[in-house]
Amino acid sequence: MIKFLDLRKINERFRGELDAATKRVLDSGWYLLGKEIERFEAGFAAYCGVKHCIGCANGLEALKLIIRAYGFGPGDEIIVPANTYIASILAVSDNGCTPVLVEPKWETRLIDDDLIEPAVTPRTKAIMVVHLYGRAMDMTKVWEIAKKHGLKVIEDSAQAHGAMFDGRRTGNLGDASGFSFYPGKNLGCLGDGGAVTTNDAGLAEKVRALRNYGSDIKYHFPYCGTNSRLDEIQAAWLGVKLPRLDADNARRREIAARYCAEIKNPLVSLPAMSSSSVWHVFAVTCSMRDELQQYLADNGVQTVIHYPIPPHKQPCYAEWNDRSYPVTERIHREILSIPISPVLTDDEVSEVIRVVNEFGKR
Numbered sequence: 001m002i003k004f005l006d007l008r009k010i011n012e013r014f015r016g017e018l019d020a021a022t023k024r025v026l027d028s029g030w031y032l033l034g035k036e037i038e039r040f041e042a043g044f045a046a047y048c049g050v051k052h053c054i055g056c057a058n059g060l061e062a063l064k065l066i067i068r069a070y071g072f073g074p075g076d077e078i079i080v081p082a083n084t085y086i087a088s089i090l091a092v093s094d095n096g097c098t099p100v101l102v103e104p105k106w107e108t109r110l111i112d113d114d115l116i117e118p119a120v121t122p123r124t125k126a127i128m129v130v131h132l133y134g135r136a137m138d139m140t141k142v143w144e145i146a147k148k149h150g151l152k153v154i155e156d157s158a159q160a161h162g163a164m165f166d167g168r169r170t171g172n173l174g175d176a177s178g179f180s181f182y183p184g185k186n187l188g189c190l191g192d193g194g195a196v197t198t199n200d201a202g203l204a205e206k207v208r209a210l211r212n213y214g215s216d217i218k219y220h221f222p223y224c225g226t227n228s229r230l231d232e233i234q235a236a237w238l239g240v241k242l243p244r245l246d247a248d249n250a251r252r253r254e255i256a257a258r259y260c261a262e263i264k265n266p267l268v269s270l271p272a273m274s275s276s277s278v279w280h281v282f283a284v285t286c287s288m289r290d291e292l293q294q295y296l297a298d299n300g301v302q303t304v305i306h307y308p309i310p311p312h313k314q315p316c317y318a319e320w321n322d323r324s325y326p327v328t329e330r331i332h333r334e335i336l337s338i339p340i341s342p343v344l345t346d347d348e349v350s351e352v353i354r355v356v357n358e359f360g361k362r
């Protein structure tokens, strides 16, 4: 069986250094908000090309902290793509803001920038761009609209560590960006982790306080904050993996290029090739998606659906259930992610291609 994602194998490559980092933290006797997080924050800020990085508990928290730090709340609207992972939308609704869902473009699966401005109202405060599946959004129009209407641009970069638009990395494409280091992401820790990046010193200071009960200096609380910290041990492990991120992304691009060149099946549509993607997932579409998934499983290829049910059809957002977002719904009906990861071997890639090309032939 070719696994969709072999996390053990991914981390095994760094075994020696991960063990050393573990020992270092254990021996230090200091487990929260110490040298390890400081070092990682500086390293990740430099990697993204921004002035500030603040580690936090996970990707959802990163996005929530940004919205909270801006002071957005009930009555405020934030534009989000309708086909995103639910966490982007939860970050908005958890703060009491209203998520305004906007359809994606079928070709890129990213928010349709022609539909953003029509969705702007006097209550709109921000546009949340999601670099879904690892593809960096073309920001040209988003920046224009944000400037014209005085809106903040928030990036959800949880799937796109290292992806670039116009020579700038995600994390440096908006006013503030939320990252996740969930184990399966392109840069993943061994548990939960996240970060906020920004060039806005005031926002950075506020997020830094909010993640630690709202405290600026010890036992002094200008804000009612929360507890959303990145552990020293996770920061230390991330520090081991960050220098390998570009090489891992390059390997993902290599595999994506092979899939795009060698998968030739009239029943299977490929994602548009893009140099701005770090291919967090490689999602094909197929009008017989469930049959394709079953066929691949029967032939030893594990796949995942990102995602089977769109947010507006989820029970938790019952008030949206009778709305219709046709592009989003088609994506959720037809999408299927085939294996892609830095540890997939050339032979495994060939086997995935062979099996996908065989689908429907017998």
Ligand SMILES: *Cc1c(COP(=O)(O)O)cnc(C)c1O
Binding pocket: 058, 059, 060, 061, 084, 085, 087, 088, 130, 132, 156, 158, 159, 179, 180, 181, 182, 192, 193, 194
């Ligand atoms: C993973 C993910 C998140 C949430 O990150 P967690 O660390 O799991 O909380 C948010 N948005 C997107 C697009 C994601 O893929």
